[in-house]
Structures are given as structure tokens and as C-alpha cells.
Amino acid sequence: MLKPRLKVWLHQFRNIHSSCSMSGLKKLFDSKIQQAKSERNDTFQNWAEFENRGFRKPEYMTCWLIEQYGNPNKVLKRDTINVGYGKVNSIDARASQLRQAVTRPNEILVKVHAASLNPIDVKMCQGYGHNLLNFRRNTVFGTINKFTNLGHENEFPLVLGRDFSGTVLDVGSGVFDIVPGDEVFGAQDIHRTGTLADYVCVDLQSVSHKPRTLSHVEAASVPYVALTTLSALSGFLKVAEGKRVLLLGGSGGIGTFAIQYLKAKGSYVGVTCNKTASKLCMSLGADQCFDYTSPDYEKLLLEEPRFDFVFDIVGAQSPDWARHFLQTDGSYSSLVHPILENTDNMGIVLGLSASLGSYMKSCLLNRGNKFSWSYFQVDRIGLLEVAKMIDNGLINPVVQKVFDYDNVPAAFDLVSSGKCKGKVVINVSGSPEATTKDSAETIIHL
Template identity: 40%
Template sequence: MMEFLNNSILRRRTTCIAMHLWRSKMIQKASVVRKISTTSPKLTVMPAWVIDKYGKNDVLRFTQNMMIPVITYPNEVIIKVHAASVNPIDVNMRSGYGATALNMKRDPLHITTKGDEFPLTLGRDVSGVVMECGLDVKYFKPGDEVWAAVPPWKQGTFSEFVVVSGDEVSYKPKSLTHSQAASLPYVALTAWSAINKVGGLNDKNCTGKRVLILGASGGVGTFAIQVVKAWGAHVTAVCSQDASGLVRRLGADEMIDYKSGNVEEQLKSLQPFDFILDNVGGSTETWALNFLKKWSGATYVTLVTPFLLNLDQLGIADGMLQTGVTVGSKTLKHFWQGVHYRWAFFMASGPSLDEIAELVDAGKIQPVIEQTFPFSKVPEAFLKVEGGHARGKTVIDVV
């Protein structure tokens, strides 16, 4: 949890205010900035979908005059975006969710004033082609086809170009088109964080484990089913009946229809689980942990946490304190009941995407795309995702 905020702060703690202001001037002077990159730009502006304030869908604005991003650190690359996708976090960020914490990540020295994040480009997923590399980038070169998930505190991918740290980038799976590839990175890395990094499951220890996935038909859920199934787990998926065919095609062994009756009652007829991934939150947390095997190392991981909401409502200091108290008390409570309680968050990682790409090219992971929109229809794509009840991902063809 703390890692979500600390990495960037630790990296920049030694940077003084004067250096920060100097870097801002560098951004405005592309001719100076490009000295740390391998190529020179020919364009200065690009088309993009941006917001100038937080709000409902009408705050989305198309512009032809967004400044093309520049390389400000020698480990960065510029990607020409071929495809992106809309995630629930994009809809939430459009409305202002997480702004307090994300702005602190954007500016750990707190030099900028409120509103300086605008115009803000949303969009976390990208599949495209490397256009330019910083001098420290050794693994990629212009022309490489890559994919990545851009952290929420950075400018996003609903634009012609995006700048990403080299360690957040991976070669695109050869078996996928750009549109297919763009459906995976953010949800895949979110699920990977919960299952592998926090939950401790991998291809060596997952065989025979009983896994329960709550909210199984969305982007994170459909990836999670496939990855734990590829590792040999027995998977029970909770979703609606109309998604049962999808989750079974992806490998689910059992399906619980949350619309046909109380999920808790339906689960009582099943054997207890070794691992639960919760994409739903709310009241599920009050009963889901009762279905874990006690005193066997069984783990419940939720992706629905009050972390960003606490910071939005209480401020940085009080929000962090409240968050620490909440997770600490819940972890201790469930530890004494014989199970592990954990929170998980998205973590950008090129190396993890490398592993995921291998699973994709081996045929063990397939993209699940519900609908694809052209770049001109980004607002309609937002409304689609905002409506909920996803059956996979909503993709944007940028090129």
C-alpha cells in the first residue's frame, strides 16, 4: 500500500526546488530536453481527449493541439499509440477520484497549485510503436512494437503519443493485434499484483489450489481466471448467469450466479478455498473470508480499498493514518481467525508484462474484448464502462 506513494517520493527526495523548476523550464524548451533522447521530434502538437476539470462525461474534450510529450528523464520512451482501452479507474478519475494522492505523486515537492494537473489525459493501457528513446534505454529502439500500462499519476493514452518509463514497457505479444493487446496491460497487472505479488501464487505452488473469484466477468476477473487456471488451480467464478458461458470458456470449473440467490448461501455447499480474489467489495468482505481454509495459509485479497477515498476525504496525513489503522486492524483480526487479509493495487511493471506476454503467446491467456470504439467515440466508450456489468474490456482504436 505505502509503495503506491513512496517510490517516486524516495527517488526525488534529493531533488531541490530549484532543480524542479529548472526541469519545468526544460519541458517548455523541447530543443534542450531532447538532448537526453536519441531522436528529434518533427511535430509539436497532437490530437487527444482531455479533461479541464473533474465531473461527468461532458468534461471530456477533444483537442488537436495537445503538446506532444517530451522525454524528461533518460530512461523514458515515447510510444505512438495504436490502441488503448477504458478502465473503471478512468471513469473514476474523470470524476476526481484519487486526485489528492495522484497529485502528490505528480508533484511530491508540492510546488504546483490545485488544478495544475489540467489539461489531463486519461487512459492507462497502450499498445503501439516506440518512436523515441532516452539515452539510458537499452532494451527498446524506435520501431519496436510494445505494450504498457501507464500509472494513474501520469498523462494517459487517449492521445496520439504517450511517454512511459522504460521499466514499465514490454514487447507486445506477437500473437495479438494492437487492439487485442491494449485490452490487457492494466487489468493484467492489477490481477498479477493481487494474485502473485500480494497473494503469493505462482506456477510452482498453484496446482490443486481452490480459488474463488468475486466479480469474475470484468477485465480483472477474466484475466485472473485464466492465469490461475494456467497454473493448475481449481476456479470458482462468481458472476451473473449471462456471463457463465464466458467464464467457463476461460477455464472456470464452477460458476455461482449472484442473481439467482444469496451468494453466501450458495457457497456453503462448496469446499473451502485457498485463495479469494475480491473485485466487488462492499458487503462481500463481511462474509467472504468465512469460506477460506482456516490455519492453512489461505489468503483473501481485495482490490476494493478505501485508500484513495480516505486521502480525498481526510487529506494526506489523516487519510494515511486512517488507512493504516483500517488495514492493520483487519489484518490482525483475521490473522487470529486463521486466515490472511490483504489489500492489493495496480503496479506498473515491464518485467511482469514480459511474463504475461509469454503466457499470451503460449495460448494460455486470451484477450476478452466486449466492444471496440474508434478514437472519435471516446465519450461513448466511457458511458459504456460507466454502465457497469462488463464482459471483458472496452477498447479504443487510436490509429
């Protein structure tokens, strides 16, 4: 039996057809399409979470992306894209990579107010790690692509940027402690769409409530360097109090954070930096600075008591070099390792095999000391800890310069120069929210 509404429609069609009015038929079709769209969009969720509370799901966004690897000044471009709320075929990687919409229970959609740049963003723009990272972006088709040379278009377009701070617009059904309207900060996983965009969709593990004492611009400078530091020090933190740590490269984003974090944990912190950066490092709490440009640099280090941990932030040295300055059971960890470079040059299988061989060789040659390669890892519990330390005054962000959203290429130039003291931040939204802080009276320290 036909439904009553369908009967009415058929009756209307018959009347129009009998009168041979094509304009009337088109008018009816248009009215029914508009009615269907209205019924589809007028759901309780849309009304309760967005229309009535002032939040709207975005249709379009601007972002800074690349469609080929190369010098940032030549390949970076600003574009406007549809965020893609409709269903996207899993094979259409171009559409799905740029899609910024909550589709899984643990996802969160964030309106980005600020994002910061890291050296990895510059290197990724130039193609660093493209084989392994693209394989992770295209898990289903990655193996086929690498062996058949098909589907490389799935790699682009690529939005860069890791750190972000902003306001929540939408959450998945599995997110209970973050709601639309909350201010959050975090760092996007390295193989996912970047944060140099109006909106970014992130996993719950990549995000936490923003420190109340910081503006969005300040908060955006913290997450990537914080989580990279926590990952590198994960096996050391339980015994960090009273231990001696040497940071190789202390004036950059990771170094300026690591100094403060280790001091808060009760460690003695020595730092290598040039003479012009020593004042900054000492102001952050470093106990001693060693000028690596001095000809007596290594001699001065040898005169010091041996260190319990050497954290090589810039890849300045090797495990063989570090063992001369380490305690017998000391640890050396480096952020610069050959995994991504090997997979770029040799392919995934051979590159990973060569990297494993290199790692095992270093472990065997440096028995008595612990040796590790460090890398960024998402860690929501770590972000929560860092946010609390910031609000308690134990850590302060170090921002060298803030750029407007229109000047992203200039920000890449500054990071590429290798002369950054702290972090470079992009004011993405340009709104007053990006630079304002909560008043002290509204901040409750738990």
C-alpha cells in the same frame, strides 16, 4: 579575439547600417535565425534515428482531456496541444504534465495505436483519488498546495487512460533492448499523463514488446488488468498449483484475465457472476460459476470445499464474509479499499492514517487468514511473462467493443454502465496497423 564568423557578421551589419537599409537588416536577421535553427536541428541523432529511418519527433498531438472533474459526457473534450520539446519550468505544471518527450534515460516515446478503458478511468474523471494522485504528480509543490490552497491549477488539464499499444518513436539513453520502430504494449502509471492521446511518454518499467499474435487493439486490452491481477496474487503464485481460488466478479476485464492466468498456473477457479455471464466465464476455463443473484448463493458456496484464496475484484464482500469460505491459513485480497476515498475526504495525512487504522483492524479481526488490499503496479517482468503466455496460447484477450477515437465519450458511457464483459478499447490511430496481426510464419516462439 573575435571569431572569424562574427567578424563577417559585423562587417555585414556595418555595410547595412551605412546604407540605412532597415529592410536589408531584417532580411539578414531572418537568414541568420533560419541558419541557426537548421544547424541546431541537423544533428546526427536526428538524421540517424528519425529522418533516415522514417521516424519524426511529433510537434503536436490530439488527446482527450478534462479541465475539471465531473460526468465524462460533460467534462471530456478533445484538444490539440504542443508536445513541448523545449525546456519547461518545473513550476509550470500545466505544460510539464502534458509534455510528451523523452527527457530521462529510462523513458520511451510511443505512437499510440490503441488504448483501453478501465473503471478507474471513469472514477478518476469524476475526481476519485484526486488528492493523493495530484500530490504524486506535483511532488515538489504538493505539500505546499495542500496546506496553502495554492496551485490547484497544477491538477489540470488531465489526460485519462492507462493501457496502450503502439510503435516506439524515441528512447532515452538508458534503454537498450527497445529501439524506434518496435511494437510495444504497457500501462502508464496511474499518476502520470494518460494514454488517450496520439503519443505517450512512459517509463521503461511500464512497457514491454507487444505479443506477436495480437493486434494493437487486442494488446491494448491486456496490460492494466494483467498487472493488477499479478499484484493481487503476488504472494500466492508460488503455491498456486492445485489450490482453490474464488473470484468475486469474474466477467469484467480483470476477472476474464484472472480466470485464464490462474488456470495456466494450475489452480481450481470458482467465479461469482450473474447467469448471463456464466457461459463466458466457463469458456475461459472457470471450473464453476456461482450466480450471486440467486437466494441460495451463499448456501451453495458453503457446500463447496473451502478456498485457499478469495480475490474480491469488485468489492462485493469483506474479510469477515470471506473467512467463512476460506481455509484456516487462506488469503483474502480486495481491489476496493478506502485509501483514495479517505484522502479525498480527509486530506492526505488524516486519510492515510484512517486507512492504516482500518487495515490494522481488519488484520486483527481476521487472524488466521492473510488479508491485503491490492492495487495496480507497473511491472515490466510481469508484462514480459504475460506476453509470452499470450503468444503460447494460454491467455486470450476478451474485448467487448472497439470504439473510434472520435467516440471516446460513448466508450466512457459503456464502462460507466457496469455491464462490460471483458474490455472496451479505443482505436486511437485509426490506421491499418491498429487492427492487423503478424502472419503466423513470422512469429517465433522462444
